[in-house]
Amino acid sequence: MDATVSPPSASPLVVMKDISIAFGGIKAVDRASLDLFPGEVVGLLGHNGAGKSTLIKILSGAYKRDAGEILVDGAPVAIDNPRDAKKFGIETIYQTLALADNVDAASNLYLGRELLTRWGTLDDAAMESQARKVMGRLNPNFRRFKDPVSSLSGGQRQSVAIARAIHFNARILIMDEPTAALGPQETAQVGELIKQLKAEGIGIFLISHDIHDVFDLADRIVVMKNGQVVGSARVQDVTKDEVLGMIILGKCPPGATPGLGAMQ
Amino acid sequence: MSVATSNAPATAASAPESTARRLLRQTEIDPRMIGMIFALMLIWVGFDVYGGIVNGFAAFLTPRNLFNIFVQTASVAVMTTGMVLVIVTRQIDLSVGSILGFTGMVVGVTQVYWLPHIFGVDSPMIWITAVVLAIAFGALIGGFQGWIIAYLGVPSFIVTLGGQLVWRGAAWWVARGETIAPLDDRFSLIGGGSAGSIGFWASWGLCVVGIIAFAAAILAGRGRRQRFGFPLRPVWAEVFxxxxxxxxxxxxxxxxxxxxxxTMIAKHYAETHHITEPPGGLKIPYGYAIPVLMAFATGLAMTFLAKRTRFGRYIYAIGGNPEAAALAGVNTKRIVMLVFALMGALAGISACIDSARLDSATNALGQFDELYVIAAAVIGGTSLAGGVGSIYGAMLGALVMQSLQSGMVLIGVDSAVQQMVVGLVLVVAVYLDTIYRQKVK
Structure with a gap:
């Protein structure tokens, strides 16, 4: 894994600097900083309510930050809504999958980016054709292109959500608990997919509760607690127990770079 | 495990199935539509047979009655196409009857008091301007309410409940409660009636055009699927x-x-046009009534909007999962506002139909229409939970409601009982639909 990690000289794909957001006086994210390099998987860990999902939703445009800066390819960018984020190649697989349950897979795949005929009407046939291609790669057994996604199984729904994120040439992929609804076999498939995307040079933020998953897949981990970054470390520099200490106690081990939230 | 689940329906389909089931699957006809048409037939034949046996006169399945039912359905049918989309986005509009009343008064007053001064009496510009004004006023009012709902976050139930009172009051206020009559002659054609129908040959002409267009649509759809190598419907199903x-x-x-x-109008027509009447009197067929054609055109346009445009796709996506639509980059607030504007514009069209039919504008125009419009949409299979509903279903629902009411009038049911029956039918229809949905799942 170490050989494939980008050298420090490569410029980061995305940098989030001193990001803060508050909801009704509660600081959900407090001066948190993150970065991500091409072909790198960064695991974001923390308890429920640690602020990891909120931080990532700021990057995907779902929330608007109160303070801080986001740089893509070194240039500061304004991300005020999901459309802006997609413009910069930032795609997200949400924990809830964020699918419109009443429409079919192709419509979900292209939601917000529909293919149009030359008369400006929806080109459903073209969208279905593309959907068949991309789904054929992800989940070759998928046949139910005419059914609303509400009638699909958890794994099939997940593959629709993943297909949507990777189909539009994502450069930065955010995966929020991508395996929460999956069985062991499908979880392994997602793991394979992450390795494949990584090899293509896509940067991935992986949010997970499962510390074992993260250790298997990530190059680096960042731990959050109470809205602040406890610390970050390359996976080979820390043990699982040390990371647990970071998550539970906010104690930063010697192998990690401490953040604002590290216990003094 | 995804293998097993995705193959399950396919294996079920290859097992022996009943002919009816196979017919439905291969022709891809919505079973719910079959159910509605069946219910409609039941109502029609039921009233006809009942009238024949009990009253000695089967009046329901006569061209005259069916003609009138279609004309009377037009106004509600036009509005219900918009209500479907409102309900699909998980909203409700209780103000459509009052918007209809207000815009009806506006078109009445402008074409009687103002426009003749501008264009001169009898100018064709009068009816055009009146119709455009009705649609524009309706869209503005609906859009304003939609803006309050989408951008200020006031629930649509409250905004449109308030709107119901506001615009009904405003309708009175436009002319201090006066009835405005008679309206412009050309404008009155919108209401139907003997002059407001297109006649024998034009009707058959339209019929031929309709059949050709339908065939062309089937062929085009088949061609598109063929080009992408998708599974096709069997040829016999397409032909069927x-x-x-x-x-x-x-x-x-x-x-x-x-x-x-x-006969008397035909006689008068024969005299004024110097036609010698054949024995038994001159027979002049009505042909398609203009309001019915307007309802058809609205239905087609709205179906196109709902099925073939981004706007329509977003409406359904918002109804299915508003958060997901927003995360996918859909401007959900704008879409919701526009849906209400569209609803208002349709109420404006219906205001033209209703006032033209009465040849007058009164401030009671469209009272209680919101209830019929919502009921038609719901009977037509629109789910109040949002995300589900079809334009043609709602229009069929409007026809079912109007058929029930007309039928009860024909067999002499008390008006109080009529109301009760319509109310009960609404509840039973939704109950049956709920059972159907559960079974499908």
Missing amino acids: VGCLGAAALIWLTWIFNAYNWP
Whole structure:
């Protein structure tokens, strides 16, 4: 894994600097900083309510930050809504999958980016054709292109959500608990997919509760607690127990770079 | 495990199935539509048979009655196409009847008091301006309410409940409660009636055009699927659907052409046009009534909007999962506002139909229409939970409601009982739909 990690000289794909957001006086994210390099998987860990999902939703445009800066390819960018984020190649697989349950897979795949005929009407046939291609790669057994996604199984729904994120040439992929609804076999498939995307040079933020998953897949981990970054470390520099200490106690081990939230 | 689940329906389908089931699957006809048409037939035949046995006069399945039912359905049918989309986005609009009343007064007053001064009496610009004004006012009012709902976050139930009172009051206020009559002659054609129908040959002409367009749509759809190598419907299924559609159109045209002008009007027409009357009197068929054609056109346009445009796709996506639509980059607030504007514009069209039909504008125009419009949408299979509903279903729902009411009038049911029956039918229809949905799942 170490050989494939980008050298420090490569410029980061995305940098989030001193990001803060508050909801009704509660600081959900407090001066948190993150970065991500091409072909790198960064695991974001923390308890429920640690602020990891909120931080990532700021990057995907779902929330608007109160303070801080986001740089893509070194240039500061304004991300005020999901459309802006997609413009910069930032795609997200949400924990809830964020699918419109009443429409079919192709419509979900292209939601917000529909293919149009030359008369400006929806080109459903073209969208279905593309959907068949991309789904054929992800989940070759998928046949139910005419059914609303509400009638699909958890794994099939997940593959629709993943297909949507990777189909539009994502450069930065955010995966929020991508395996929460999956069985062991499908979880392994997602793991394979992450390795494949990584090899293509896509940067991935992986949010997970499962510390074992993260250790298997990530190059680096960042731990959050109470809205602040406890610390970050390359996976080979820390043990699982040390990371647990970071998550539970906010104690930063010697192998990690401490953040604002590290216990003094 | 995804292998097993995705293959399950396919294996079920290859098992022996009943002919009816296979017919439905291969023709891809919505079973719910079959159910609605079946219910409609039941109502029609039921009232006809009942009238024949009990009253000694089967008046329901006559061209005259069916003609009138279609004309009377037009106004609610136009509005319900918009209500479907409102309900699909998980909203409700209780103000459509009052918007209809207000815009009806506006078109009445402008064409009687103002426009003749601008264009001169009898100018064709009068009716055009009046219709444009009605649609524009309706869209503005609906859009304003939609803005409050989408951008200020006030629930649509409250905003449109308030709107119901506001615009009904405003309708009175436009002319201090006066009835405005008579309206412009050309404008009155929108309401139907003997002059407001297109006649025998034009109706058959439209019928032929309709059949050709239907066939072309089937062929185009098939061609598109073929180009991408998708599974096609069997040819017999395509032909079957095509013949079914053509038969329905021919039957409808025949009904509209089988109803003739009243003898005295035909006599008068013969005299003024120096036609010698044949023995038994001159028979002049009505043909398609203009309000019915307007309802058809609205239905087609709205179906196109809902199925073939981004706007329509977003409406359904918002109804299915508003958060997901927003995360996918859909401007959900703008879409919701526009849906209400569209609803208002349709209420404006219906205001033209209703006032033209009465040849007058009164401030009670469209009272309680919101209830019929919502009921039609719901009977037509629109789910109040959002995300589900079809334009043609709602229009069929409007026809079912109007048929029930007309039928009860024909067999002499008390008006109080009529209301009770319509109310009960609404509840039973939704109950049946709920059972159907559970079974499908």
